[in-house]
Amino acid sequence: MFEISPYLQELAKSTIEKFPELNHLDDPDLNIVYLISDKKKRQDKKIVYADTEKVKDKYNSICNADFIITFYADSEGLDDERMEILMHHELLHVGWDGENKSILPHDICDYRDIIEAHGLDWVQQ
Secondary structure, three states, X not given: OEEEOHHHHHHHHHHHHHOXXXXXXXXXXXXXXXXXXXXOEEXXXXXXXXXXXXXXXXXXXXXXXXXXXXXXHHHHHOOXXXXXXXXXXXXXXXXXXXXXEEEOOOOHHHHHHHHXXXXXXXXXX
């Protein structure tokens, strides 16, 4: 089951405020929906804690969402600090320049921002 999560919405808000590289996401013209799922997700046998997807224009008119960030069941075992790190990571995938919306792929800058802010082995700490 998937549910809208007020907790994740508040976590995203505080994360956006905390990290300057995310400040552009604090825009009333951008609507991100935050879901929690009781399902586990795997990709190539690896745990997927969360993911970010851009809502297709066709569906945007129905659900009024530009992006959906989903946290899966395995994320429930993370403490508050790791949840913030995971949210930080997912928000870095939201591409928004005031007009255009896109999913930003993983790149060295994304990893650098996470590593500089939270360390290399943030899941293991």
